[in-house]
Amino acid sequence: MEKSRGQWGSRLGFILAAAGSAIGLGNIWRFPTQVGQSGGGAFILVYLIIIFIVGIPLMIGELAIGRRGKINIVGAFKKIKPGSPWWIIGVLGVLAGFAILSYYSVIAGWAVSYIFKFLTGQLADLGAGESGDVFGQLVSSPVEPLIWHGVFMAMTIGIVIFGIDKGIERASKIMMPILFLLLIVLAVRTLTLDGAMEGLRWYLTPNFRAIDISTVLGALGQVFFSLSLGMGAIMTYGSYLTDDNDIPNSAVLISIADLSIAILAGLIIIPAVFAFGFAPEAGPPLIFIILPAVFGAMPLGNLVGALFFLLLTIAALTSAISLLEVPVSYVIDELKWSRKKAATLVGVAIFLLGIPSSLSMGIWQEIFFFGMPFLDFMDFLSSYLLLPIGGLLTAIFIGWAWGSREALKELSKEGVQFSLRGPWFAVVKYILPIVLLYILITGLLP
Ligand code: PHE
16 A cells, blocks of 8 residues: 555655745745845845744654655545544645635746747846736736646646656656756846846845744744645655655755745846846836846846746646645545646646636736735745644654654654754744744734
8 A cells, every 4th residue: 555655766855846836936925026026135144044943843743754654645634543533634725725725836837838938039128017917917817827727737646646756756857956956047147137236235135123923923934834844745755755854954955945946036036136127126016017127128138037937836836746746645535536636626726716816817817815816825824824733733743643652753764864863853842832823923013
């Protein structure tokens, strides 16, 4: 039974796939947006601190639970603590996977369409005003973005159907290194633009007075979103791990890879924004409006633009497959459906849930949920509520229900030496619940 679930073919394959889950729109679209809106260097500093105090310890915990369970995330909690209600954390994760992928795929769809818009010259030599028009026309149209959303979901379903090492692992092995190289090339290009240095300074100098609780809440949400934590994506990947994997070491590697790509994406986008005299606060449209204008003013801009959006699509795809894998593996184990049936039906349901997000950029613009258009509401719901609450409950589960003996046993199998075992457990048991509760309560209450 356990054999037929599949396992990672190699340690490198696992690291690349998990890094592929972590690295996505969160790094390239969401991170620069957050940095731009929360004061540059100050945000980065808080972000770094939260990665080390919250992100890495939680990732270690999620991988350990996943490997102990060797089953979908709901089943894992049931297996570790039979007869208790902890499995609800797993259900929350399945729901979060649904919610996130529904709007994630809409945004990824825009990126897919931009590859073609660049290749066919529709975005050639535009100023920011005109590229704003192109973006506005795309996202406000009722049908076109839905087609791209559908294309993106179809690609995601396709990869998930091929199973764990034929699909996800192979795709990640090929796509991740290409992504990294493309980013370096683009960073060199934008950093050598006139005026880029001012942006670089703004990006890297922390302004401590800009830090308040909303910066901290924003950074926390960004850490969960970017590291794929709090909803069982990393846990699901952990369930395919072999016992000889050094989990703490893997978690550090994955987190550093994710952090480097985010910083690199900021290095591409923020200096470019300054070089062209735009405001970094422009928000989510930054990469879809300002970057095309930036590319438009470059030699070979069409090619660079097409490459950039290809890279964004690749990054989004390796994240989307991990989002889809959570509900799919649940359905496979629980309802005994075939992988093909599970991935197709769950994928179609997620596509349908994405429709209101897409329409909220156009004909449903005026309909608000808690004061936000539907897409923003889904993003808020996921990164400020579902993920941190999932992480909080997971930490409490490890610290107070699973316990140090069992958790640490899982982390030191087959002679793996975990030298920080004591501090890690103390952080998960005491610090994480306190810090997460504090940030959630003070950040969310008016
Ligand atoms: N980490 C992914 C990104 O940065 C998004 C994601 C969130 C994936 C949660 C899985 C789980 O784009």
